[in-house]
Amino acid sequence: MTNIELIENGEERVVKKFQETRKTSPLNPKLASINEKALKRFETLKFPHRKHEMFSFVDTKDLASTDFQYRYGPESPLNPELLKDFIYPESRDSVIVIVDGRYDTALSNTSRLDKTIELKSLDEAIGDAELNNYLLDTVDREEDVFASLNGAFLRDGLMIHVLSNSQIERPLQILHVSTGSKGSPVTTVPRVIVKLENDTKLDLIIQSIGIDGNYFLNSIQDFILDKSATLNLVQWQSDPNNSWFFSKSWITLSEDSQFKSTTASNGNRLTRHHYHVRMTGEKADLSLNGISVLCDQEQVHNYVRVHHEAPDCRSDQLFKNIIQDEGRSSIDTTVIVHEGAQLTESHQLINNLLLSDDGVADTKPNLMIYADDVKCDHGATIGQISEDQLFYLKSRGLAEDEAKTLLTSSFANTVLQEIDCPSLKARLKETLLNKLGVKDV
Amino acid sequence: MLEINNLRAGFEGSEILKGISLTVNKGEVHSIMGPNGSGKSTLSKILVGHPSYEVMSGTITYEGKDLLELEAEERAQAGLFLAYQYPVEIPGVNNAEFLRMAYNAKLKKEGKEEVDPLDFDDILNEKMKLLGMDQKYRERSVNDGFSGGEKKKNEILQMAILQPKLTILDEIDSGLDIDALRVVANGINKLVNKDSALIIITHFPRLLEYIEPDYVHVLSEGRIVTSGDKSLAHDLEARGYDHLLAKV
Ligand SMILES: Nc1ncnc2c1ncn2[C@@H]1O[C@H](COP(=O)(O)OP(=O)(O)O)[C@@H](O)[C@H]1O
Numbered sequence: 109m110t111n112i113e114l115i116e117n118g119e120e121r122v123v124k125k126f127q128e129t130r131k132t133s134p135l136n137p138k139l140a141s142i143n144e145k146a147l148k149r150f151e152t153l154k155f156p157h158r159k160h161e162m163f164s165f166v167d168t169k170d171l172a173s174t175d176f177q178y179r180y181g182p183e184s185p186l187n188p189e190l191l192k193d194f195i196y197p198e199s200r201d202s203v204i205v206i207v208d209g210r211y212d213t214a215l216s217n218t219s220r221l222d223k224t225i226e227l228k229s230l231d232e233a234i235g236d237a238e239l240n241n242y243l244l245d246t247v248d249r250e251e252d253v254f255a256s257l258n259g260a261f262l263r264d265g266l267m268i269h270v271l272s273n274s275q276i277e278r279p280l281q282i283l284h285v286s287t288g289s290k291g292s293p294v295t296t297v298p299r300v301i302v303k304l305e306n307d308t309k310l311d312l313i314i315q316s317i318g319i320d321g322n323y324f325l326n327s328i329q330d331f332i333l334d335k336s337a338t339l340n341l342v343q344w345q346s347d348p349n350n351s352w353f354f355s356k357s358w359i360t361l362s363e364d365s366q367f368k369s370t371t372a373s374n375g376n377r378l379t380r381h382h383y384h385v386r387m388t389g390e391k392a393d394l395s396l397n398g399i400s401v402l403c404d405q406e407q408v409h410n411y412v413r414v415h416h417e418a419p420d421c422r423s424d425q426l427f428k429n430i431i432q433d434e435g436r437s438s439i440d441t442t443v444i445v446h447e448g449a450q451l452t453e454s455h456q457l458i459n460n461l462l463l464s465d466d467g468v469a470d471t472k473p474n475l476m477i478y479a480d481d482v483k484c485d486h487g488a489t490i491g492q493i494s495e496d497q498l499f500y501l502k503s504r505g506l507a508e509d510e511a512k513t514l515l516t517s518s519f520a521n522t523v524l525q526e527i528d529c530p531s532l533k534a535r536l537k538e539t540l541l542n543k544l545g546v547k548d549v
Numbered sequence: 550m551l552e553i554n555n556l557r558a559g560f561e562g563s564e565i566l567k568g569i570s571l572t573v574n575k576g577e578v579h580s581i582m583g584p585n586g587s588g589k590s591t592l593s594k595i596l597v598g599h600p601s602y603e604v605m606s607g608t609i610t611y612e613g614k615d616l617l618e619l620e621a622e623e624r625a626q627a628g629l630f631l632a633y634q635y636p637v638e639i640p641g642v643n644n645a646e647f648l649r650m651a652y653n654a655k656l657k658k659e660g661k662e663e664v665d666p667l668d669f670d671d672i673l674n675e676k677m678k679l680l681g682m683d684q685k686y687r688e689r690s691v692n693d694g695f696s697g698g699e700k701k702k703n704e705i706l707q708m709a710i711l712q713p714k715l716t717i718l719d720e721i722d723s724g725l726d727i728d729a730l731r732v733v734a735n736g737i738n739k740l741v742n743k744d745s746a747l748i749i750i751t752h753f754p755r756l757l758e759y760i761e762p763d764y765v766h767v768l769s770e771g772r773i774v775t776s777g778d779k780s781l782a783h784d785l786e787a788r789g790y791d792h793l794l795a796k797v
């Protein structure tokens with residue numbers, strides 16, 4: 109079969125796979141209605157063909173035409189030694205390891221977590237009608253075809269529930285490990301739901317790593333913040349080159365809640381972060397930052413929709429990309445200020461640093477405003493290293509290379525300096541700058 | 550120390566400096582004055598090797614070497630320093646870290662061991678005290694969001710740390726109030742000695758009351774139209790450029 113035929117039959121192939129998978133290794137009966145609904149949704153949405161509004165800058169042909177095997181849990185047990193470097197000292201006794209989409213209690217260490225945090229598998233938690241309805245609702249409202257695939261093949265997931273009035277001191281870490289494949293390509297569909305009740309605070313680190321490549325990590329994450337909850341989230345997409353990474357984040361922010369997130373991406377064949385944010389309570393505060401450092405043919409795309417549904421909320425976005433070789437990035441972000449969401453304040457800023465002639469940085473910041481008393485702006489820049497700054501440093505005796513390193517790292521620093529966890533911040537800086545062949549200073 | 554001989558230079562083919570000759574010896578303080586647009590900043594940036602400017606003819610010799618053959622960083626490492634009229638802002642680069650890198654570049658050139666952040670802290674502290682600078686300027690990004698006066702102080706702080714042989718101050722007095730000017734001038738006076746030289750570019754004679762020049766040159770339309778001792782500066786203050794330029 110040629111590639112073209114495969115794409116044309118992509119949807120059929122997925123439906124067939126769904127039926128096969130159910131026969132050979134049954135999905136979780138408790139999630140059956142979610143699976144069925146999501147598959148229907150998938151059939152309606154279909155893989156993006158040509159110009160799809162949601163994938164303007166993202167070529168998904170490759171993904172739609174690949175016949176992925178669905179995997180849940182690794183084929184053979186994982187050597188814990190492999191994970192050592194990816195568990196940060198600050199979260200050594202509060203780390204959740206998810207291997208190929210399955211929560212691995214043996215590799216995890218949650219000894220520090222007390223009764224203020226409940227950890228449950230979806231299998232356990234789904235009995236709760238509210239949760240079940242929430243999940244079904246997200247399936248209904250899903251517009252992202254790849255996220256609907258997650259729902260269709262979901263077998264289990266993880267629910268992290270922070271009970272009201274608890275301030276969690278040290279960070280909780282989630283480590284997604286994809287074992288990958290030496291043979292035919294595999295895909296996993298993890299789902300993690302993080303719910304913060306009233307007056308809580310949590311620092312959360314989510315990182316994805318891979319052993320062998322040749323996998324498609326297709327995850328959904330939910331962040332539900334009740335009144336006066338604060339979540340500081342740091343995400344790091346650090347999968348190997350030969351992989352695909354999609355994540356869909358449903359973010360719901362109630363009154364006075366604060367969601368602060370910094371996402372760093374190494375890039376790979378195709379990474380796409382999709383954030384769907386609803387600010388449903390007054391005075392909610394969102395800060396969404398992203399940094400990616402791309403070389404070779406790596407790609408990172410961001411698709412952001414922020415809905416200001418309640419008055420007096422604030423959202424800030426800052427996305428930065430450093431692109432060399434034939435790297436490719438895009439930021440497609442729209443802020444929607446709903447009717448009645450007066451006193452909204454919203455800022456969107458995109459800065460690209462292009463270090464090569466062949467790199468591509470697409471930007472599309474957008475605003476849709478249906479209220480009159482708002483303060484909103486957006487901007488995007490694409491530039492090289494500033495000649496004036498470079499000269500200033502050289503005229504103080506810094507060698508050209510040294511000056512360029514300093515300027516490149518400073519570009520990334522304005523995003524990375526927002527990260528609290530020191531060992532993670534240091535690791536991130538080192539890794540990202542190493543990619544550019546420069547050392548941190 | 551510095552010998553400029555019949556320098557013609559400009560920008561994208563247009564000539565701004567139309568034949569400048571100037572000799573500066575060790576231990577001397579020179580002042581270059583002149584109306585706006587006469588080419589003072591152009592001259593100073595050409596001296597430190599700014600790539601936007603083009604030298605059409607003439608020579609510049611610095612400590613026996615052909616200055617025009619040296620890269621900007623080599624000129625800095627050879628002890629040449631320009632305090633810019635408009636210092637560049639560099640968001641994201643920590644000021645103290647930048648100052649340490651500049652200091653270490655100099656040490657490296659001199660074949661000395663580089664200093665770590667802790668040792669550098671003491672050096673930086675002392676110099677900041679000398680200039681009456683608030684500690685917060687250590688942690689902030691280089692010139693980022695600094696007021697005009699703060700940027701000028703930060704330039705002199707760099708001078709204090711690098712201890713250059715030949716310093717050019719381009720309108721260091723603009724943006725400084727009278728008190729700050731006194732502090733900065735005192736600092737500069739402490740930094741110059743018989744082995745170093747200073748070129749003060751200004752179009753206000755006020756600064757020259759604090760740092761007394763040995764020679765004053767007046768630059769107009771890319772030429773040095775007259776030179777003299779510091780009485781020339783007083784003359785300018787009393788009667789203005791028009792009078793002088795009319796005479797020429
Ligand atoms: N980078 C530049 N681009 C274009 N013109 C310039 C540039 N730098 C200087 N000039 C021109 O050169 C002349 C001298 O400018 P400048 O050296 O800044 O004068 P001064 O410092 O004496 O006020 C002015 O006419 C100015 O417009």
Ligand SMILES: [Mg+2]
Pocket residue numbers: 589590591634719720
């Ligand atoms: Mg000037």
